[in-house]
Structures are given as structure tokens and as C-alpha cells.
Amino acid sequence: MIAIIDYEAGNLTSVERAIKYIGCRCRVTNDLKVIDGVQRIIFPGVGAAGSAMVSLKKRGLDGAIKDAFYRGKPILGICLGTQIFMEHSEENDTECLGLIQGEVRGFPDNIKTDDDGSRIKIPHMGWNSIRDISAHPVLSAITGDDEFYFVHGFYPAPVDTDYVLGVTRYGISFPSVIGVKNLVATQFHPEKSGEPGLNLLRRFCEWEPC
């Protein structure tokens, strides 16, 4: 069973439907007992870091996620969920969970154009590819041609670059997949990224981190 953490941050049903579509059992929940009992955790999210952290703390979900991480359960972060794993976010000047050392940053104001000369518009919204993909069981199906769906104005910047598992170009290069130990996290939305996204979710559902 996979717990999809419900903390009132955006569209969780799309994650639930994608997981069911690939044939895995899951439950959208904020029940600490349920989360304690599951084998895997997906931590999604759309919205702002500040209100998300308030909502997590109110329910004790911050502790539940940390606990699952230290017990070695496979955890997948998506979009805002990914950012929340970091120490601190520039968005609303928010203290986050701190599972990965580093900041969540906004795209710089002084970069005006993408590599093809198109104007940079924030949020970064649409389909983009992943480069410098690390050898990782959850990412093993991704090729350089695959693209994923992004919607975000901030990105995670781990201090230790070993925790960067893939990068994406949008005016700058930014980490689009990060991870450490039993945690892997994407800035994009695998549940909205067609077959390559579903393949990533399949790999996550089979992943046994050592």
C-alpha cells in the first residue's frame, strides 16, 4: 500500500489515478496511523511553501514524513513536495523539513531568454527534458528524448551536488530530480507526463532501496 499524503495542497486525485492506472494500491490520507503502516509514501503538492508547511505541522505530518524517511521507507516527492524536503524555501521565507541540505530558490530575474531566444516566463510551465540523469533505479527508464510536465516558479538547490539526480534547462540549469537514500523527488509532475511519467511511477512502486 502506498500513502499519498493529503495536506490540502492541490490536485491529489491525479496522482491517485495514475498510481491506480499502473496497478498499484494507494490511498490519499492524512491519517498518521495509516501513514505509519504503509510500505511507500508519495508526497505531492501544488501551491505555496508557507501554507503547505503550516498545514503539515497542524496535522503532525511533518513528523510522520521524517519518521518514514529515517525508517527507510521509499518516498517520492513531487513538485512542491520535493521543495518541502529541503531546509528552507525562498517562497514565503519558509522553514521546510530539512531532509536534504540546501535551499529552494526562485528563478533569477536577470535571465530573460531561454536557449532558443524565447522569452523566459515564470512560472516555468510546460514540457521539458532531463539531462545528466544519474544511474538510479527509479530513473532507469528515462531517456534524453523524454519530456516531463513542469509547473513551478521555484526549484530545489541541494548543497551536495551528489543529491542532484537530473537537471533541466530553462534559462539556467536547475535540479529537476533530487534524492538521497530512500528518497527520490521530482520537480516535474510524473502523473501528468504521459508514458515516461507513468514509467517513473512504475519504477518507484517496485523500488527497494538498500
Added chain:
Amino acid sequence: MLSKRIIPCLDVHEGRTTKGIKFKDNIDIGDPVEMARFYYESGADEIVFYDITASHEKRDIMIDVVRRVAETIFIPFSVGGGIRTIGDMRAVLRAGAEKVSVNSEAVFNPDIISQGATAFGSQCVVLGMDVKYVGKKDKIPSGYEIVINGGRKYMGIDALQWAIDAQKLGAGEICLNSIDADGTRDGYELNLTRLISENTDIPIIASGGAGEPAHLYEVLTVGKADAALIASMVHYGTYTVSSIKHYLAEQRVKVRKTWS
């Protein structure tokens, strides 16, 4: 680098797609769910559903369509038509749509844009604009005027000013439909698209006039659109999303490579 998005648009009336579509493989051409799956598999980057059901009582049918589409395709899709309140928006988003679009509803009640952006985030709120060229005049300095009712009613609002205002109100994207070009299959309204794109900071989806792949090339380069809406080009089987993307890739437009 972001890819340019290719977005098929489906009109839905009381739960059925309205345009006849020539398909093989026993696809039910009246079923929006099967149609969406077909376009998903042929490489659509997003899908737009426009609900043209007039009766308000029958709008729940659309919510059921949205729910079934969300179980079937795993790319973003938006739903427009008849969205008048935050409650209407919430119902569509809860059912699984990524975005909602408001058009004439926002002309009469611009606050719905800001209310939607506050409640669900700007990325969920698409402003649809129907625009006609009327020539430059005092009230319409850009020469492009907002129209409603399929172009029959002129609203006395400058299209460029409306786009700028909508961005300030919190619209996350603009779907820009040229009534002059719509249905002609002679190409998108490039001047209009470029004007709006260059003077706003949110993505522009060009709509109206697509008849051949070269038209998409023009609007995504000269027109500076971020995405292109297509309808009859693919509905009647003349082209597929995949063939259009192949053409664009050959012209060095960055598009998401399709897997089929």
C-alpha cells in the same frame, strides 16, 4: 528548453463530441473520453475541452466526462464553457482537470479570475479571449476588440488591454482566439498573437485558423505563441498530432517527441 505545446480542442455537448471525426480502429468518435485517449496516444501535449451544453441542469454530465478523462489520460487538460463561479471551477478541478478556462464569464465578471487564482493558483486559470480586428480607434487603441457569442456581440474592450488586465488579476495563461481566422483554415492571426505575446508575461495559446502544419510553424515562431490549438486539422483525420510534430521538428521548432 521548453517545448512548444500542440493542443487539440474538443467541443462537447451533453457529454458527446460534436464534430464528426474520421478514425479507424473502432474509436467512438462521439465519446470525448475515447477521443482524448486517441489524441493522448498520438502525442498531444495537453487537451482542451469546451463544454457547449447550454442547459445548466445538464452540466453534471461534463463533470462525469472530466472524471473519466482523468482516469484515462495522463497529461494536463483544461475545461471551459459555462464556468461562472468558484464552485464551477472547483467541481471541474476536483474531477481531475488541471486547468479551467473562463471567457465571456470573465468579461462580465473579471473578479472570477482573481478569485480562481487565489483559491487554486494562477496555473489553474486560463483566460479565453475571442477577438476581432476592428481597426484602431479611441476606445480600441490596438485595433483588436473583445467579442462574445461567437463574434456576434462587440464588448467595447481593447483586446490587448484586457490581456494585460487579466494577467494582473492572476490569469496564468491566455487562449487567444481570432474570430476572423477561426474556421478559415488559412492560418492563425499572426499579428494579434505576436502583439499579445510580446506585451504580456504569461503563456499564449494561439487559436483559430489552423489548416496545415505550416500554420503552426508560423504562429510558434513569427507569432511568438507558446502553444497552438488545433481542431479540424486533426478531427477530420487530415493530419495527426504526431505528423504535425514531425513537421515542426524538421523545421527546428522544439516539440516533445512522441513515443508512438
